[in-house]
Amino acid sequence: MATSTTTTTPFTFPPTYNFPPFFTPQPNSTTRHSQLQKWSSLIQSWCRHHRTYRLSLVDAVDSPLFHNAALRKRLDLAEARAVVDWMTKKEEEEGGGGQRAEWIEGASAGGNAMPKSVAWIWWRRPEEWADVLVDWIDATGQRGVVLTVFELVQGEATVSQEFHGMDNDVMMKALNVLVKRGKASVFGNEGEEGVKFF
Amino acid sequence: MFFKSLDLTTALRPLLLPDETLLFVQDAVGLYEGKYKIPDYQNGHAYLTSHRVCYVAAEEPRKYSVGIDLKEVDRAEYQVVKQTVRSTAGFFKSSPKITLYPKPQKGKTDKSRSATASPTVSQQSSLLPVHPSSPRPQSVVPQQAASPKPVNATWICPICSFSNPVPSNFDPATATAATHLPPCLACGIKPPFTTVLKAAISAATSRDSPLPSTTAFPTENNTAHENGSLSGPAGLAGSVSCSRCTFVNHPSLMECEMCGAPLATGGLSIPGDDSSRTDSPAPFFAQSRITNSEVTDSIKLSFRNGGEKTFHERLKGALIQRKWLLQNAPPVPPPSQAGASTSGPAIAALESPQPAAPRATAVGIAGLEQRGLETRMNNQLVIGNAFEDLEALMASAKQIVALAETLARESGMTTNEGASAETNAVLSESAAALGMVTTKDMLSSGSENLYLSELSRNLAEYLTDDRKGILHREGGIMSLIDLWAVFNRSRNGVELVSPSDFQRAAELWEKLKLPVRLRRFKSGLLVVQRYDWSDEKTVRQLQEWMEELRRVPPDESVPWDWTVFGRAVTAQEAAQRFKWSVGVAAEELEMAEDRGVLCREEGIEGLRFWSNHIVA
Numbered sequence: 001m002a003t004s005t006t007t008t009t010p011f012t013f014p015p016t017y018n019f020p021p022f023f024t025p026q027p028n029s030t031t032r033h034s035q036l037q038k039w040s041s042l043i044q045s046w047c048r049h050h051r052t053y054r055l056s057l058v059d060a061v062d063s064p065l066f067h068n069a070a071l072r073k074r075l076d077l078a079e080a081r082a083v084v085d086w087m088t089k090k091e092e093e094e095g096g097g098g099q100r101a102e103w104i105e106g107a108s109a110g111g112n113a114m115p116k117s118v119a120w121i122w123w124r125r126p127e128e129w130a131d132v133l134v135d136w137i138d139a140t141g142q143r144g145v146v147l148t149v150f151e152l153v154q155g156e157a158t159v160s161q162e163f164h165g166m167d168n169d170v171m172m173k174a175l176n177v178l179v180k181r182g183k184a185s186v187f188g189n190e191g192e193e194g195v196k197f198f
Numbered sequence: 199m200f201f202k203s204l205d206l207t208t209a210l211r212p213l214l215l216p217d218e219t220l221l222f223v224q225d226a227v228g229l230y231e232g233k234y235k236i237p238d239y240q241n242g243h244a245y246l247t248s249h250r251v252c253y254v255a256a257e258e259p260r261k262y263s264v265g266i267d268l269k270e271v272d273r274a275e276y277q278v279v280k281q282t283v284r285s286t287a288g289f290f291k292s293s294p295k296i297t298l299y300p301k302p303q304k305g306k307t308d309k310s311r312s313a314t315a316s317p318t319v320s321q322q323s324s325l326l327p328v329h330p331s332s333p334r335p336q337s338v339v340p341q342q343a344a345s346p347k348p349v350n351a352t353w354i355c356p357i358c359s360f361s362n363p364v365p366s367n368f369d370p371a372t373a374t375a376a377t378h379l380p381p382c383l384a385c386g387i388k389p390p391f392t393t394v395l396k397a398a399i400s401a402a403t404s405r406d407s408p409l410p411s412t413t414a415f416p417t418e419n420n421t422a423h424e425n426g427s428l429s430g431p432a433g434l435a436g437s438v439s440c441s442r443c444t445f446v447n448h449p450s451l452m453e454c455e456m457c458g459a460p461l462a463t464g465g466l467s468i469p470g471d472d473s474s475r476t477d478s479p480a481p482f483f484a485q486s487r488i489t490n491s492e493v494t495d496s497i498k499l500s501f502r503n504g505g506e507k508t509f510h511e512r513l514k515g516a517l518i519q520r521k522w523l524l525q526n527a528p529p530v531p532p533p534s535q536a537g538a539s540t541s542g543p544a545i546a547a548l549e550s551p552q553p554a555a556p557r558a559t560a561v562g563i564a565g566l567e568q569r570g571l572e573t574r575m576n577n578q579l580v581i582g583n584a585f586e587d588l589e590a591l592m593a594s595a596k597q598i599v600a601l602a603e604t605l606a607r608e609s610g611m612t613t614n615e616g617a618s619a620e621t622n623a624v625l626s627e628s629a630a631a632l633g634m635v636t637t638k639d640m641l642s643s644g645s646e647n648l649y650l651s652e653l654s655r656n657l658a659e660y661l662t663d664d665r666k667g668i669l670h671r672e673g674g675i676m677s678l679i680d681l682w683a684v685f686n687r688s689r690n691g692v693e694l695v696s697p698s699d700f701q702r703a704a705e706l707w708e709k710l711k712l713p714v715r716l717r718r719f720k721s722g723l724l725v726v727q728r729y730d731w732s733d734e735k736t737v738r739q740l741q742e743w744m745e746e747l748r749r750v751p752p753d754e755s756v757p758w759d760w761t762v763f764g765r766a767v768t769a770q771e772a773a774q775r776f777k778w779s780v781g782v783a784a785e786e787l788e789m790a791e792d793r794g795v796l797c798r799e800e801g802i803e804g805l806r807f808w809s810n811h812i813v814a
Contacts, residue, residue, distance in 0.1 A: 018758045021799040034813040070757040
């Protein structure tokens with residue numbers, strides 16, 4: 001994967017990032033929808049580029065993601081929250097961004113428990129991660145082999161893989177998806193989980 | 199007398215000549231030539247101006263509209279209101295009518311005018327030879343000729359001194375001692391012939407008859423109509439039968455002579471009870487195109503919706519004033535020219551005719567003061583004279599208008615130094631607009647709808663008038679409130695239009711198919727714009743502007759790619775570019791945003807609009 005290995009190259013922003021009205025919530029519903037979609041894809045590609053799984057909005061509003069220093073424009077916290085909120089909603093039923101984000105309840109950035117301040121950004125959803133894992137297992141012929149979660153995330157064998165260096169919680173979510181599908185079983189104590197693929 | 203074709207304004211009203219003023223408007227009017235209805239001219243507006251009587255049809259006004267110059271009108275007669283004719287078929291009612299008789303033409307012996315043996319004969323003889331070829335229905339029920347002539351004369355019984363009406367069929371020209379005379383209504387004694395004859399003659403002579411040669415007989419209409427809405431059995435010559443005791447009273451009495459009951463003069467036929475009646479049983483005139491055709495006979499205007507009394511009154515006034523004579527007349531001569539002309543041309547024009555008193559030459563401040571005093575005196579005199587009575591006001595209208603103009607100009611100059619030149623221009627032009635406006639008193643009371651539709655037409659004319667170019671100057675769009683303010687200012691503080699009337703009139707534009715329309719923005723702001731102006735056009739204009747901004751490099755370097763995004767515009771810039779008011783510009787920009795053409799940027803610079811590059 002190109003992006004996974006080139007973390008040192010600067011992130012290239014889409015052209016709309018330099019369009020000043022992009023930072024103002026649009027009252028027209030069509031325009032607004034388009035704006036939210038563009039923000040959603042920007043956040044996802046930003047997170048993928050920076051291998052970020054959980055995004056703390058309080059920190060992010062000062063990052064180049066939400067703050068265009070050249071234009072001296074920024075998306076403030078409330079507006080960024082509105083964008084992520086939209087991303088958490090289902091596409092069909094709620095007209096949202098297709099569950100590309102998920103709020104982390106109780107988590108907080110600076111120690112104060114604040115609702116909706118940290119979110120998972122699903123540039124790949126847990127289900128999609130599960131598919132990636134299964135593909136890798138199949139490709140390497142490791143069915144029936146017991147692996148530790150640590151091996152999957154940090155092991156030398158997965159360095160070339162996209163899920164290398166993945167957030168542990170995300171990995172567990174992906175594995176849980178596989179467990180539910182009956183493709184794997186997880187065992188062991190917390191923090192020392194092992195996994196067996198069928 | 200000719201039917202002349204009319205030039206209509208954009209608002210489908212007659213285009214007035216210079217100096218011509220509108221006097222009265224009435225709707226639901228039909229046209230007759232002689233006794234015959236003219237097809238397609240049976241439902242329209244009658245406009246009485248100082249120069250003309252105009253008819254504009256409600257349907258297809260451009261096709262069916264004619265005017266008659268008042269200078270060709272000899273006299274106007276007012277036919278009895280809701281005359282009831284007894285005939286074998288029962289009762290027929292006819293709408294009140296005003297008849298216009300043409301002036302006799304030179305070099306042409308007009309039979310109808312010279313042969314005035316009796317009104318019945320003259321009416322028939324004038325009708326028949328005119329269009330001998332035109333097919334006419336034979337079953338014409340003559341409206342007038344069959345009914346006996348009402349006579350207003352009374353004779354006093356020498357026995358009991360009771361005032362008896364002279365019998366309707368009594369014609370002093372033909373009556374002899376053998377004529378049957380009805381007995382006195384009180385004592386039943388037959389009167390001597392001479393008593394009745396004297397009474398009839400004195401009644402005819404004492405009356406201010408338009409036909410001075412007809413003292414020999416009583417004319418048919420005038421006397422009976424002067425009392426307005428009299429009606430009664432036609433056989434009793436306009437006298438009114440008491441509804442309580444059936445005593446036949448003299449028509450001028452308001453109460454029954456016998457029992458004192460109020461006489462229901464309108465009781466038999468209430469005027470306006472069948473207001474929207476456009477089809478009357480009168481036969482149709484065969485000719486369909488009447489423009490430029492000559493009228494040797496009379497013209498009748500049938501008032502199906504009332505208003506005939508005021509119309510007749512003002513028509514009489516206009517015929518007396520003969521404003522058309524003034525059409526090319528020089529303005530009222532400014533008096534005491536030599537002395538006053540030094541005090542400025544505007545003031546000089548106002549000075550009233552005064553014998554130029556030997557003027558003591560004064561110099562310095564004393565001279566200036568004296569001059570000022572004279573000017574004030576003159577103005578006072580002008581105003582004083584003019585308001586003495588209304589006739590005088592009409593006569594000195596020109597002076598007053600000039601004075602009003604000057605006052606408006608002066609007040610505009612002194613009070614608001616910073617006011618735009620446009621406002622001043624509008625104010626000073628306002629006097630010119632005086633002749634154009636419909637005021638409430640031009641219309642008969644109670645005709646609210648007519649007032650509104652006329653006001654609506656007025657407004658449309660005012661807006662589309664190229665001389666003023668109100669709409670054009672405002673970039674083709676103007677808020678209703680601004681228009682209301684400007685319009686009322688142009689009325690010089692008289693006959694102001696109330697906001698609710700104004701709005702209702704504006705709402706009628708669409709219905710009356712006038713060239714302006716009222717539009718409501720999302721925020722509720724009401725604006726006025728040309729009928730053919732649409733949002734699409736505005737959007738196209740804005741898009742062109744945005745394209746232009748992408749080609750022209752911005753003044754200072756910008757962090758974004760201006761060749762792609764262009765630059766932001768504010769409502770102020772849009773207002774400046776398109777000559778809109780800022781409120782309208784903001785609304786138009788938001789309209790374009792609503793359509794997804796523009797998008798907004800809120801920042802410390804305020805609200806700005808961009809071409810929409812968010813929607814890919």
